[in-house]
Amino acid sequence: MPGPLIPSRHGLPADDPIFALHAEAMALAATGRPVLDATVGSLLDESGQLVVLDSIMDLWRQLTAQEVAPYSAIAGDPAYLRGLVQRAWPDLTHPGCACATPGGGGALALSLRMFLEPGQVLLSADPWWAAYPTIAAEGGVQLAGLPWPAAGAPLDVRAWHTAAEALMARQGRLLFWLNDPCHNPTGRSLAAGDRAALGTLLTDLARRGPVTLLLDLAYPDYARDPAEVASALAAYGRLGAEGAVLVGAAHSLSKAFTLYGARAGALAFPWTRDRDLQAALVTAARGLWSNCARAPQSVVLRLLRDGKAQAHLAAEHRHWSEVLEARALALDAALRAEGLAGAPWQGGFFVTLPLGDPAGVGARMRGDGVFAVPVRGGLRVGICGLRAVDAPRFAAALRRALGD
Numbered sequence: 001m002p003g004p005l006i007p008s009r010h011g012l013p014a015d016d017p018i019f020a021l022h023a024e025a026m027a028l029a030a031t032g033r034p035v036l037d038a039t040v041g042s043l044l045d046e047s048g049q050l051v052v053l054d055s056i057m058d059l060w061r062q063l064t065a066q067e068v069a070p071y072s073a074i075a076g077d078p079a080y081l082r083g084l085v086q087r088a089w090p091d092l093t094h095p096g097c098a099c100a101t102p103g104g105g106g107a108l109a110l111s112l113r114m115f116l117e118p119g120q121v122l123l124s125a126d127p128w129w130a131a132y133p134t135i136a137a138e139g140g141v142q143l144a145g146l147p148w149p150a151a152g153a154p155l156d157v158r159a160w161h162t163a164a165e166a167l168m169a170r171q172g173r174l175l176f177w178l179n180d181p182c183h184n185p186t187g188r189s190l191a192a193g194d195r196a197a198l199g200t201l202l203t204d205l206a207r208r209g210p211v212t213l214l215l216d217l218a219y220p221d222y223a224r225d226p227a228e229v230a231s232a233l234a235a236y237g238r239l240g241a242e243g244a245v246l247v248g249a250a251h252s253l254s255k256a257f258t259l260y261g262a263r264a265g266a267l268a269f270p271w272t273r274d275r276d277l278q279a280a281l282v283t284a285a286r287g288l289w290s291n292c293a294r295a296p297q298s299v300v301l302r303l304l305r306d307g308k309a310q311a312h313l314a315a316e317h318r319h320w321s322e323v324l325e326a327r328a329l330a331l332d333a334a335l336r337a338e339g340l341a342g343a344p345w346q347g348g349f350f351v352t353l354p355l356g357d358p359a360g361v362g363a364r365m366r367g368d369g370v371f372a373v374p375v376r377g378g379l380r381v382g383i384c385g386l387r388a389v390d391a392p393r394f395a396a397a398l399r400r401a402l403g404d
């Protein structure tokens with residue numbers, strides 16, 4: 001007799017692949033082996049402790065019962081939504097069609113219900129965050145990859161064009177998830193010219209059917225050059241304002257405010273006021289999770305009223321961006337000292353080292369007690385958790401795993 005679990009839910013992995021590798025690293029460390037764990041996706045300080053931004057926790061500690069306990073509106077607090085949108089596009093005065101979500105992950109999931117029919121295909125740049133395939137599958141759509149450019153190489157606009165055009169002909173609509181700037185897992189951003197070419201491509205495609213570009217903005221606060229991030233976002237803002245392509249963003253408080261566990265974010269399309277889209281967002285949110293947590297929204301509202309806290313937060317972001325840059329540079333130097341290719345980094349918590357057989361290389365490194373995440377075409381290294389002093393050991397283990 002079949003069990004209560006329906007057949008289509010059998011055989012799924014028990015744990016997210018990254019959490020599973022991290023658990024393996026922790027288990028090995030517990031036996032006393034010296035372990036280097038570059039799998040984690042949270043920012044850790046030099047003693048391996050989770051970084052929690054003081055500016056944010058100071059605000060959190062001030063919250064009153066009324067800022068924590070009541071239900072929030074299903075769409076989320078309007079000032080919270082506006083505040084998140086203005087972090088990316090400071091000139092905007094309205095969040096457009098927007099809805100609070102449990103993190104950026106919730107925003108990505110919600111977008112699938114808005115812009116694709118079940119069974120249709122979502123496009124994104126590959127390699128991608130390991131949760132993308134799961135979010136897509138749970139949303140009842142397929143995920144197809146377009147190549148993210150190699151370091152120093154331009155975007156393969158022809159490949160993007162061919163795949164997107166064929167898909168438009170098949171399904172009459174397109175949804176792109178784009179984790180730019182500060183891409184997970186490569187730690188690089190598109191070049192300005194690539195972004196312009198992509199804008200032209202999407203605008204052309206939008207003559208044939210609806211095109212939605214959803215920017216996955218998980219890491220822009222942690223960048224080598226904040227001015228580059230601002231100009232990237234401004235370019236996307238211009239594309240959104242033109243109106244041919246529906247441009248929006250999945251916002252997340254997880255890395256931006258180190259409020260990973262508060263599960264807060266938003267899905268916002270600032271350049272439209274389409275009532276049907278707003279109603280669809282709120283209806284789907286109600287059917288999926290109802291209201292989001294009020295406390296993190298209240299933190300954002302306090303931040304918006306507190307110039308000192310804003311300055312403190314900006315200084316903390318700068319500090320930790322510099323720490324990440326120092327770690328990326330140390331890894332780059334250590335890899336080169338081993339005769340390997342370096343690790344260019346522009347922003348975010350990771351770099352990806354391009355190599356063949358990532359699964360095999362990753363497994364051999366684990367034999368040395370060194371953990372990183374195999375992704376398509378390489379190994380993802382969480383510089384958010386890999387101290388600069390540990391870079392030489394990491395690089396030596398990689399060279400051994402590749403064979404001398």
Ligand SMILES: Cc1ncc(COP(=O)(O)O)c(C=O)c1O
Pocket residue numbers: 041102103104105106129179184216218251252253254260264265
């Ligand atoms: C690329 C990317 N997008 C979105 C998220 C969403 O995070 P959360 O759901 O915690 O906001 C993450 C988190 O790791 C990420 O790496």
